[in-house]
Amino acid sequence: MVRLGVVVLIALVAASLAVAAPSRPKPALATSCGAFSDFEPDWSPSNGALLFTRQRAFGAISSVYRIGADGRNERRLTPFGEYAYDGVWSPDGGRIAYTTFDLGAVARIVVARADGTGAQVAASFQGMREPPTTFLT
DSSP: OEEETTEEEEEOTTSOEEEEETTEEEEEESOOOTTSEEEEEEEOTTSSEEEEEEESSTTSOEEEEEEETTSOOOEEOSOTTSEEEEEEEOTTSSEEEEEEEOTTSEEEEEEEETTSOSOEEEEEEESSOOOOOOOOO
16 A cells, blocks of 8 residues: 555555545545456656556556546556556656566666657666666656
8 A cells, every 4th residue: 555645545455456535435446457457556746647557367468557546537558569567657747667578588668758658768678687667866
């Protein structure tokens, strides 16, 4: 569970994400797992949106998504068909970074605008170990 101001993010055991606030006694389900798992949440600097990773099944393709703090406007930000995960916000909220991994064992750190457009590879690494995605300030 992550506390940010008066809003609380709860990563549920069922691999869904829920958002709660003092004014709302019952947490609101932000994502529902269905046939996938939602994990690795990261709040935007303004707390108005959330990045998370969605994986369809264990070992399957994963994508980075964005959803509003109210649980609305869910949108996939990474291209379908690649393993994308570990999305984080830049300190000003204008960009995101995430990691991709391909079947050739190449990991890449990608930087894009907050809406997922303009993606560019910032670094790539050969092998199964990649550094965590983060922005340095």
